[in-house]
Amino acid sequence: MRSFGTAPHYGLGLSERRLGRFLADKPREEFIVSTKVGRLLEPNPDHRPGTLDMDHGFAVEATHVRRWDPSPAGIRASLESSLERLGLDHGDILYLHDPDVYDLQSGLDLGVPVLAELRAAGRVAAIGVGTNSAAAAAELAATGELDLVMIAGRYTLAEQPAAAELLPVCARTGTLVVPVGVMNSGLLARPEVPADAHYDYAQAPPAVIERARHIAQRCTAHGTDLPTAALHFPTRHPVVPGIILGASRPEQVTQNLERLAAAVPEALWDDLAAAGLIPAEPALRIDAHLHIWDPALGYTWLETAPAPLRRPHDLAEAAAAVLDDGACGILVQADDTPEDTARMLDAARPEDRFIGVVGWLPLDDPEATAAALAQWQAEPLLLGVRHLVHDDPRPDFLALPAVRDSLARVAAAGYVFEVPDAYPAHLPLVADLAGSLPELPIVIDHLGKPPAGGPRTPEWEEWAAQLAECAAHPNVHAKISGLQDALPHAQAAIGIALELFGARRLLSGSDWPMTEAGDTTQTVRTTVADAVDSLPAAARRRNRWATALELYRPVRRPSEEAA
Numbered sequence: 001m002r003s004f005g006t007a008p009h010y011g012l013g014l015s016e017r018r019l020g021r022f023l024a025d026k027p028r029e030e031f032i033v034s035t036k037v038g039r040l041l042e043p044n045p046d047h048r049p050g051t052l053d054m055d056h057g058f059a060v061e062a063t064h065v066r067r068w069d070p071s072p073a074g075i076r077a078s079l080e081s082s083l084e085r086l087g088l089d090h091g092d093i094l095y096l097h098d099p100d101v102y103d104l105q106s107g108l109d110l111g112v113p114v115l116a117e118l119r120a121a122g123r124v125a126a127i128g129v130g131t132n133s134a135a136a137a138a139e140l141a142a143t144g145e146l147d148l149v150m151i152a153g154r155y156t157l158a159e160q161p162a163a164a165e166l167l168p169v170c171a172r173t174g175t176l177v178v179p180v181g182v183m184n185s186g187l188l189a190r191p192e193v194p195a196d197a198h199y200d201y202a203q204a205p206p207a208v209i210e211r212a213r214h215i216a217q218r219c220t221a222h223g224t225d226l227p228t229a230a231l232h233f234p235t236r237h238p239v240v241p242g243i244i245l246g247a248s249r250p251e252q253v254t255q256n257l258e259r260l261a262a263a264v265p266e267a268l269w270d271d272l273a274a275a276g277l278i279p280a281e282p283a284l285r286i287d288a289h290l291h292i293w294d295p296a297l298g299y300t301w302l303e304t305a306p307a308p309l310r311r312p313h314d315l316a317e318a319a320a321a322v323l324d325d326g327a328c329g330i331l332v333q334a335d336d337t338p339e340d341t342a343r344m345l346d347a348a349r350p351e352d353r354f355i356g357v358v359g360w361l362p363l364d365d366p367e368a369t370a371a372a373l374a375q376w377q378a379e380p381l382l383l384g385v386r387h388l389v390h391d392d393p394r395p396d397f398l399a400l401p402a403v404r405d406s407l408a409r410v411a412a413a414g415y416v417f418e419v420p421d422a423y424p425a426h427l428p429l430v431a432d433l434a435g436s437l438p439e440l441p442i443v444i445d446h447l448g449k450p451p452a453g454g455p456r457t458p459e460w461e462e463w464a465a466q467l468a469e470c471a472a473h474p475n476v477h478a479k480i481s482g483l484q485d486a487l488p489h490a491q492a493a494i495g496i497a498l499e500l501f502g503a504r505r506l507l508s509g510s511d512w513p514m515t516e517a518g519d520t521t522q523t524v525r526t527t528v529a530d531a532v533d534s535l536p537a538a539a540r541r542r543n544r545w546a547t548a549l550e551l552y553r554p555v556r557r558p559s560e561e562a563a
Contacts, residue, residue: 008040008066020088112145134165158230180246188226190227222271239546335360404433423448427448479507495531507548508532
């Protein structure tokens with residue numbers, strides 16, 4: 001374990017002091033600490049020795065009182081006091097603590113902006129909110145400023161209000177969700193639910209106990225137990241990177257780790273969903289790579305393309321060909337001209353199923369790029385930038401200083417950069433670019449174009465090695481698309497990509513209508529679907545829709561109910 005959560009509220013600073021003593025001789029780069037602000041600790045003028053803080057559930061001397069203060073001065077003072085108790089010179093994650101208990105509006109108006117300032121200044125690496133209220137967390141996450149939300153007790157195996165209120169917002173904004181209190185104060189902590197079980201720090205109502213017992217019975221029927229399923233359930237959602245668990249004894253830590261390592265049958269979740277005890281898995285899918293074009297309006301590369309491509313292709317045909325299951329689509333540029341971007345925007349605006357556009361910018365001209373980006377800010381459908389590097393006569397295009405300057409501006413404006421057909425000439429430059437601009441989200445389209453010769457060829461080994469160099473950078477994603485040229489080896493290529501990037505940094509697209517060249521549209525679609533369907537549920541959801549929402553953060557998005 002290398003991640004620890006604490007707060008001034010816990011034991012009036014005692015939790016932070018104890019954690020600080022434990023971490024004092026540990027290498028700083030080997031652990032992550034989160035703490036909280038909003039409750040400022042001040043000396044208690046009415047304290048009498050022997051008086052404990054039991055009104056707040058802590059058996060410590062009530063030497064201090066808590067005062068809600070989300071002001072810039074209050075939050076900065078709270079952070080510095082926490083860092084002093086922890087013995088740290090900077091924080092990793094800083095949460096605004098329970099703003100809904102005091103004044104949610106002041107948390108929005110005062111607290112979130114100062115947290116963002118502390119992050120920008122390097123005093124903390126990430127910011128968020130910690131609360132028991134899914135509605136309050138959703139309102140704060142909707143600002144788009146938060147990196148994380150710590151939600152206590154509202155996304156558990158016993159109850160999931162966050163599934164409808166919070167998780168869709170976080171999927172759109174790219175905010176990660178860290179569930180805590182996943183045992184609901186002990187309700188789910190034992191294989192059999194006792195009559196005196198606690199829930200939300202009090203005696204559980206009969207209806208809550210009955211519901212938990214129904215879940216426990218189904219867990220037993222599927223060869224697992226209630227606490228094991230309770231630990232696994234929240235981690236299945238693609239916006240959840242992990243959970244934080246509390247333990248009062250060392251053996252509980254060991255038991256938790258053993259339960260997290262245990263396998264839980266996928267059939268259990270299907271059973272619970274069918275019984276209405278957990279939300280059903282959404283059928284949502286985002287095709288993150290579609291093109292439209294009209295050869296009469298440019299697209300000179302089509303002059304030497306196969307005949308099926310040398311005709312107009314529009315949104316209606318795209319929807320019929322690859323979105324017939326109700327999926328949404330993202331349009332991607334197919335010509336290095338602003339006119340291509342404008343045509344995609346004009347086509348997508350009236351069609352809600354197309355949630356965004358990856359356009360083109362003159363990246364070799366930083367000033368022109370800056371001017372275009374200023375105009376882009378008024379167009380909510382624009383999600384990213386792409387340049388046909390494989391058609392550019394400059395083999396070092398991605399290394400050009402002017403291009404790097406432009407891409408720094410793209411990153412600052414909040415857009416994604418996509419690279420098509422990167423192997424063999426451009427993958428090494430992608431890795432170098434990712435290292436020099438770590439703030440730039442990069443997508444390698446078509447998995448970089450794996451060689452048609454397949455595994456056990458020198459070209460395949462070179463492609464895999466270059467892709468691994470790119471994957472070593474956390475700001476690089478890969479798109480399962482454009483595999484029609486290596487179709488017999490597509491499964492092997494997808495397997496390598498999964499191993500290198502993991503499900504969290506992989507998304508999928510059909511590359512229609514390029515697949516029409518060899519009449520491979522349905523074959524490619526089936527091959528990719530088979531590979532994705534074989535993934536565990538959480539990874540499957542990520543690839544189908546969550547990674548795309550998290551990466552592109554589209555303003556237009558699938559319905560709240562689906563997400």
